[in-house]
Amino acid sequence: MKVLNCPLFSNIRAEEVKKLYICLRAKEVKFEQGAEICAYDSGKGVLGVVTSGEVVIKKIDPNGNSTILDHIQKNGVFSDVFAFTSTEVNFIGAYASLPTTVVFLDYPSVFKRCENACEYHSTFVENFLKIVIEKSKTLSQRVEILSNKTIREKVLSYASIAVKNSGSLTFTLPMSLTSFAEYLCVDRSAMMRELKKLSSQGVLKTNKRVFTVLDKKYI
Amino acid sequence: MKVLNCPLFSNIRAEEVKKLYICLRAKEVKFEQGAEICAYDSGKGVLGVVTSGEVVIKKIDPNGNSTILDHIQKNGVFSDVFAFTSTEVNFIGAYASLPTTVVFLDYPSVFKRCENACEYHSTFVENFLKIVIEKSKTLSQRVEILSNKTIREKVLSYASIAVKNSGSLTFTLPMSLTSFAEYLCVDRSAMMRELKKLSSQGVLKTNKRVFTVLDKKYI
C-alpha cells in the first residue's frame, strides 16, 4: 500500500504513516470506472481516502435521477460521517468516476488511542479536524447560495463569493455550466435564460465559463 | 469565569479546563438581549461557547431582511471558522437573542501545542472534531433538503429524515411553521398551500406543527 501524501497525513513522516495505517486498520481497494464504492448509510461510518482516480458522491432518487453532491479528487477524503446520509427516499453513495484506488480507514479507531502511535495520532486528528472544518465551510457556503429563492439570486450569490475569493470582477467557473446548474439545484435551460437576461440588463456578462460582474453594486 | 460544562470540554476535569482556558486565551463577555456579538467575517476566526442565554446566527441582506441561519443554545459552540461567511452582499453575524454570556477562545491556539496542557489539549481537539462533524452533518442534511426543486419535495425530504430520526410516522416540528418555511427557503403561504394539497391527497396530514406521514411509500 502506497504511503499517502494527502492532507490527512500532513506533518507525519512516512514511517509514522505506516504505523497509523495499522492503528486505523487501513485497507486499500481498487475500483473500476463507474463502480459503486460504498453506500452512505452504514451505521459505522465510512472514511475513505482517494489515492488515485476520482470519486463522486451521488444521490439517486426513486425515479432513478441522479444528482452529484460532491467530487473528491486524488488525496481527497470522503465520508458519510461528516456529510450526507441516505434516506428512505434517496439513496446516496460514492462512485468511481475513473479507475480509482481508495484507502479505507476505520472511523471508530480515530477516537481510540493505541499505545504505539499516539504522538502521530494527535497530528492525524488535527489534520482530520482541518479537513472537516474545510468541508463544513464549503457546505455552509452552498447553503447560503441555495437559500436564495430565485435563479438570479443564486447566480449572483455565487458570483459574489467567487468575486470575493478571486479578488477580481472576472472569474472562471471551475465546472461546466451543466454542472453549475446542478450545483445551484436549478434547471439548466432556465439558468441559461437567466444568464442571458443578466447579460442584457448589463449586470453580469458570461461567455461560456467566464463570468464578469459589470458592477460590484449588483452583487 | 465559570468552568464550562459543554461538549467541547467533555472528558476533561475542571482543573485541566482551567489550564486550557489559559492555553486558549479564554475571555468571557456578557451581552444584552439583541446585542451584536460579532461579525462572521474576521480573518482570524471567532470561536465562541455559549455559557448562558442563546445566540442566533443571522444573515442580513442589503434590503435589511434578516434570515436566521442557526440557533446556538447553552453550552453550544459557534464559529465562522466552520460555518458561514459574510459576502459583499450579505452580512452575517452572531446576535444574543437573550441576555447571554459567551466565552471566546482563540482559534489559532487550537492548533498550537503549549508545554503544560498537551494531554488535555488532545482531548479538546477530539471534542472539537466531534462538534464540527456534527455541524457538518446538519449542514449536509440541509443541502440535501434544499437540493429539491419543488416545495413538495423539500417538505417530503424533511419528513423523510424526521421519520427516520423519530422512528414513527408522526413527528412534531421543532419550530413554528413560519420558521419552517424559512428553513426550507420557500414562501410561507406557498408552503401552506402545498401542505393542504398533500393533506387532500392523503400523503401527509398536518395539524399545526404535528406532521403525520400516511404511507411510508410517499417519502
Next chain:
DNA sequence: TACAAAATGTTGCAAAAACCACAAAAGGTG
C-alpha cells in the same frame, strides 16, 4: 481527421412558486 459524446444555446408551454393582502386563531404580558 473523423466520429461520437458532451456541453452550450434557444424556445414554447405548462406548472409551480413568489408576492401580496387579508382574516382568524393562538400566545404572551401587564
Next chain:
DNA sequence: CACCTTTTGTGGTTTTTGCAACATTTTGTA
C-alpha cells in the same frame, strides 16, 4: 381580562421555473 404580537390559514395574480425538444458548438478520442 384586554391588548398586542405572532402564528396560522387562505386565495388571487404575476413571475419564475421546470420540462421537453431541438440546433449548434466544443471536446475527447479512436
